[in-house]
Structure formats: structure tokens, C-alpha cells
Amino acid sequence: MPYPLKEIAHHADSIWGKTFELNHGQKVLLNASSGKGKSTFTSITTGLRNDYSGEILFNDKNIQQLSLDEWTTIRQKKIAVIFQDLQLFPSYTVRENLLLKHALGSPFSEMEIIQMLERLGIDDKWNQQCGILSYGQQQRVAIIRALIQPYEWLIMDEPFSHLDEANTKIALKLIQERTDDQQAGFILTSLGDKYGCNFTIELNL
Amino acid sequence: MLKQVLFRYANRKQLFVAVIGTLIGFVFLLCAIHYFVASRSLGEGNEILGGNVLIAQRKVSKFDALSLGTNTFEQAEIEKLRSLSFVKNVEPVINNRFNISLGMKEQGLPYFRTDVFVQSVKDELMDVKVDSWKWKSGDEVLPLVMPRDFMIMLNQFAASYGIPQVSEDLAMTFNFRIDISGNGKKEHFNARVVGFSNQISAILVPIEFMEYGNEIYSDDEPPIITQLMLSIEDGAYGLLESVMEEQNLDIKKNELTIAKVKSILSAVLGVILFVSVITIFLSALLIMQYTQILISKSDYEITTLLRIGYHPNVLSNAFLSYLIKLFGILFILSILLFGVIKFFLDQFLSSSGFPLPNEFEWYSIAILTLIVCVIIGLNYNTIKRLFIQRIYNT
Numbered sequence: 001m002p003y004p005l006k007e008i009a010h011h012a013d014s015i016w017g018k019t020f021e022l023n024h025g026q027k028v029l030l031n032a033s034s035g036k037g038k039s040t041f042t043s044i045t046t047g048l049r050n051d052y053s054g055e056i057l058f059n060d061k062n063i064q065q066l067s068l069d070e071w072t073t074i075r076q077k078k079i080a081v082i083f084q085d086l087q088l089f090p091s092y093t094v095r096e097n098l099l100l101k102h103a104l105g106s107p108f109s110e111m112e113i114i115q116m117l118e119r120l121g122i123d124d125k126w127n128q129q130c131g132i133l134s135y136g137q138q139q140r141v142a143i144i145r146a147l148i149q150p151y152e153w154l155i156m157d158e159p160f161s162h163l164d165e166a167n168t169k170i171a172l173k174l175i176q177e178r179t180d181d182q183q184a185g186f187i188l189t190s191l192g193d194k195y196g197c198n199f200t201i202e203l204n205l
Numbered sequence: 206m207l208k209q210v211l212f213r214y215a216n217r218k219q220l221f222v223a224v225i226g227t228l229i230g231f232v233f234l235l236c237a238i239h240y241f242v243a244s245r246s247l248g249e250g251n252e253i254l255g256g257n258v259l260i261a262q263r264k265v266s267k268f269d270a271l272s273l274g275t276n277t278f279e280q281a282e283i284e285k286l287r288s289l290s291f292v293k294n295v296e297p298v299i300n301n302r303f304n305i306s307l308g309m310k311e312q313g314l315p316y317f318r319t320d321v322f323v324q325s326v327k328d329e330l331m332d333v334k335v336d337s338w339k340w341k342s343g344d345e346v347l348p349l350v351m352p353r354d355f356m357i358m359l360n361q362f363a364a365s366y367g368i369p370q371v372s373e374d375l376a377m378t379f380n381f382r383i384d385i386s387g388n389g390k391k392e393h394f395n396a397r398v399v400g401f402s403n404q405i406s407a408i409l410v411p412i413e414f415m416e417y418g419n420e421i422y423s424d425d426e427p428p429i430i431t432q433l434m435l436s437i438e439d440g441a442y443g444l445l446e447s448v449m450e451e452q453n454l455d456i457k458k459n460e461l462t463i464a465k466v467k468s469i470l471s472a473v474l475g476v477i478l479f480v481s482v483i484t485i486f487l488s489a490l491l492i493m494q495y496t497q498i499l500i501s502k503s504d505y506e507i508t509t510l511l512r513i514g515y516h517p518n519v520l521s522n523a524f525l526s527y528l529i530k531l532f533g534i535l536f537i538l539s540i541l542l543f544g545v546i547k548f549f550l551d552q553f554l555s556s557s558g559f560p561l562p563n564e565f566e567w568y569s570i571a572i573l574t575l576i577v578c579v580i581i582g583l584n585y586n587t588i589k590r591l592f593i594q595r596i597y598n599t
Binding site for chain 2: 046048068069072075076081083087088089091092096099100101103104145149
């Protein structure tokens with residue numbers, strides 16, 4: 001239970017304060033209305049926050065006991081994240097933003113990355129500053145950045161909030177292909193929309 | 206690319222000010238340490254600027270003229286001087302208690318013979334180092350050390366009478382005759398000058414000869430000590446002055462001047478060293494502040510890099526390599542600048558009568574290296590800590 005959410009009344013089926021397990025390869029939908037802790041969930045599970053009670057195990061190890069080195073390896077190779085606030089570098093181009101991530105270890109070449117951008121309709125933005133793209137275009141860059149790293153879990157915090165239906169479908173297809181290629185799983189936080197996707201589990205906050 | 210992101214907000218003006226301050230501090234430090242160490246050896250082996258050895262005697266007062274004063278030193282007074290913290294050694298100057306005359310019969314020079322008085326001091330306190338400064342009864346030649354002032358006076362006398370002047374080297378080739386007498390006995394010796402002293406105003410003889418002469422050719426009166434040789438620590442001129450006042454001592458003016466100069470030099474260099482340390486400290490603080498401001502301005506970039514999987518060590522190593530380059534350049538520049546300053550300063554000091562050793566004092570570079578490593582180390586640790594904190598920023 002995150003400390004800031006302790007005093008809030010949660011639904012009976014909320015996962016906060018409960019024990020649950022997510023297994024390798026599952027596709028998880030995390031439903032929650034605004035302010036119920038979707039971003040908090042993302043931050044806690046990726047080791048960016050530790051203001052909670054209870055225990056979270058990743059591969060049977062308590063994440064609060066993971067060292068800096070272990071967390072770095074997890075962020076580089078095991079858990080990819082699409083942040084709700086994107087966390088891009090607005091002063092740098094799409095190319096520079098993606099290559100910064102690519103430098104940490106990616107199975108894709110620059111050409112393959114451009115092809116992924118092409119599928120999402122923003123390959124022409126390769127040399128443009130991220131800061132001048134629309135929010136929806138930036139979201140697509142953030143999606144590609146997460147997909148170009150190896151992962152066992154992809155955590156997506158409202159990744160399609162500024163995409164239209166068509167682009168959402170294309171993005172989701174790309175995500176599913178990439179996830180299935182690695183036999184990985186993903187967790188998608190949403191305000192309630194399922195985006196036409198088949199999820200293994202649906203959880204609520 | 207990573208360095209481009211991390212140093213995006215680098216403020217060159219601020220960095221320039223910090224760098225100039227650090228460079229000045231480094232150069233001051235190198236100069237201060239180098240000249241501090243070099244000045245310690247000032248005059249070593251040099252007869253003119255000898256080690257801190259002085260000759261003290263009682264001040265002559267009106268009471269002395271009336272034979273009411275005392276111009277001698279008692280053993281207790283000698284021990285008291287020896288016990289002073291800045292005094293390394295005190296030895297009495299031994300005078301002859303027998304009659305002694307010096308004569309010369311050298312072709313081309315007028316014959317002369319004159320009564321003289323001689324003195325002996327401990328070998329280690331002599332400002333002249335002579336290989337053959339030993340004597341025993343039966344030796345063919347008695348070595349003598351002449352006061353340099355005597356040679357100057359002799360040459361002035363010669364010049365006024367149109368007699369050729371005598372160089373020190375030439376004087377050392379003359380054959381002298383020493384006649385000693387007392388207690389109803391007499392003896393003569395061949396003698397030769399083996400060196401010249403700036404310290405003593407009398408002719409010096411080896412202590413073995415003095416003891417021989419005083420034992421055989423003098424009465425049994427106890428020896429009278431009227432002069433002392435003092436060896437003092439560097440930079441102790443101020444302390445010496447107060448002791449001179451207290452014990453009514455008189456010291457040769459040029460010896461005092463040398464002691465004073467060395468003291469002042471030590472003090473000045475000490476101040477420069479202090480100032481340089483303060484300058485370096487402040488400049489290092491400026492650079493530390495500069496890097497912290499840089500990190501603070503790049504807060505979003507650093508947090509994002511950490512969140513997408515960069516290890517804090519990778520980011521802090523980028524800063525480390527930046528610091529190493531920065532201080533490496535400063536280190537080299539400061540040594541080059543110091544080399545230039547040293548070149549001109551050494552020439553100036555040498556022409557002013559302070560010949561210092563030409564070599565680099567490696568202490569200064571070693572200390573500078575240590576300081577640079579400490580500054581880089583402190584900066585690196587601070588940066589690393591800041592990066593680790595950034596991971597948990599919300």
C-alpha cells in the first residue's frame with residue numbers, strides 16, 4: 001500500500017493492500033480512475049519510489065533489497081517503461097532520444113528503428129526536436145523507445161491518451177508483436193479503455 | 206551524446222572565473238613551496254651566505270673601559286643559550302694563551318713579522334671546509350685560515366704603497382713562519398694559508414694546535430671565553446634579537462643581516478603559501494559549486510537518464526573524466542607558468558645575491574598533484590551522491 005494512498009477509500013477489488021501475482025508472459029490491464037495510483041504503481045514497480053508498505057517480489061527477490069547495479073540491469077534488460085509524462089528530452093531530436101536508449105543495448109539497428117517509426121507514421125520526424133512534436137507524436141516516440149530495449153515486462157502508463165483510435169491500434173499491434181517475440185508480458189494502465197485488446201488479467205486500483 | 210546532454214547547461218563564464226582562480230592558486234602554491242624548500246638550502250656550501258652560524262660577544266660598555274664590566278661567558282650562560290629552542294649549537298671560540306707571531310720571508314715581498322692572536326672553533330661550525338684541517342705535533346706544515354677582511358686590508362695597504370696586491374690563491378702559496386713562546390719555552394712551525402673565512406676576525410688554527418700551545422706554552426690560568434659561536438634555526442631572527450637584548454650580546458652586522466634576510470624570506474614565503482592554500486580552497490569550492498549548479502540545472506535530464514536505465518556511475522564517470530581533463534590542463538598550465546616565473550625570478554634573485562639551486566623542487570609538484578587528486582575525489586563523491594539521490598526524485 002503506497003503511503004500517500006493509505007487514507008483513500010479503495011474499492012473492494014482494488015489490488016492495494018492485497019496479495020497478487022503476475023506471471024511471465026501475461027498481458028495485464030490495470031484499471032483505475034484518476035488519482036487511484038496508476039503512475040504510483042509504475043514508479044513503485046520500477047524502483048523509482050519506495051514509500052509503501054508491504055512487499056513486492058520480482059523473480060522472487062524483494063525489490064527494496066535490490067542493489068543499484070541490479071536495478072540498472074532490470075531497467076536496461078528486464079522492465080521497459082512508457083511513462084505517463086513520457087520522459088523524453090525535448091531539446092533533442094527523435095533520433096537523439098532513441099539513440100540515447102539504444103546505447104544501453106538494443107537488438108535493433110538504426111534502420112530498423114526508423115522502420116518502426118514508419119509503422120507509427122512518424123518516420124519523417126527522425127531529425128526533428130521532440131519538443132516541437134505534438135503530444136501524440138511524442139507518445140509514439142516514447143513507445144518506440146521502450147520497445148527497442150530487451151524486456152520481460154513492458155509497463156505502460158496511459159500510453160495512448162493522446163492517440164486516435166487508428167494510431168492506437170497500430171501502436172498496440174507493434175507492442176504485442178514485440179512482446180510476443182520476447183515471450184514477455186505487459187501491464188497497461190488505463191482509465192477504463194481496453195483498446196480492443198485481449199488481456200490475460202484485469203486488475204483494479 | 207551523453208556528455209552533450211549532461212553538460213548542456215555549462216556556463217563558460219562561471220567556469221572561466223573558477224579556472225583562473227584555481228590557476229593562480231596553483232602557481233602561487235608551486236612558487237611558495239619551491240622557494241620555501243630552496244631557501245632552506247640558501248648558502249649551503251657558500252662561504253658568503255653560510256648556514257645560520259653567528260659569532261656573539263658581549264657589548265662593550267663604558268664599564269668595560271673602566272674594567273668594571275664583564276666581557277666573558279661563564280659555562281652556565283653557555284648552557285642557558287644551548288637550551289634555547291631555536292639554538293642548535295653553542296661552542297666557545299678558543300683564544301691563544303701563549304705568545305704567537307707570524308712572519309714571512311718570501312722572494313719579491315717585503316719581510317715582515319708581527320705578533321698575532323689566533324682562535325680555534327669546532328670544525329662543524331667553521332664556514333670554510335678544508336680537507337687538511339688537522340694538526341699533530343711533528344707535522345710539516347701548520348694550516349691556517351685567514352680572515353677575509355685581513356686580505357682586503359692587506360691589499361689596500363699594498364695598493365697605497367705601490368706594492369702588487371695579493372690574490373687569495375697566491376696567498377695560499379706563501380710560506381709563513383709561526384713562532385710560539387711562553388712558560389720559558391719557544392717553538393716555531395712552518396705554516397700555510399689553506400682557506401679564508403668571513404666569520405672570524407682572527408687567524409684560525411686547528412683546535413689540536415691551540416690545545417697543544419695552551420697546554421705547553423701558557424700558564425695555568427683557566428681559559429677565558431669572550432666569544433661564542435651560535436648555530437640557530439632558520440627563520441629565528443626575531444627570537445635571536447630578543448635574546449641579544451636580554452643577554453647584552455653583540456653580533457657582527459652582516460651575519461645578523463643574513464639571518465634577518467632568511468627569516469624575512471621564510472616569513473614572506475610562508476604568507477604566500479598560506480594565501481595560495483586559501484586561493485586554491487576557494488577556487489576548488491567554486492568549481493564544486495559550478496558542477497553542483499550544472500547538475501541541478503540538468504536535473505530533468507539526469508533523472509530521465511537514470512530512469513531509462515543509465516547507471517549513476519556511468520553519469521558520474523562522465524563528470525569524472527570532465528574533471529580530470531579540466532584539472533589536468535590546469536596542472537600542466539600551472540607548471541608551465543611556474544617554470545616561466547621561476548626562470549625570471551631565479552635570474553633576478555641570483556643577480557641580487559641570492560643564488561638558489563636551479564633544479565625543480567619535486568615537493569611542490571608532488572603536493573600539487575595530491576591537492577588535485579583530493580579536489581577531484583571530493584567533487585566525484587559529491588556528484589555520485591547527488592546522482593543516486595536523483596533516482597528517487599518524485
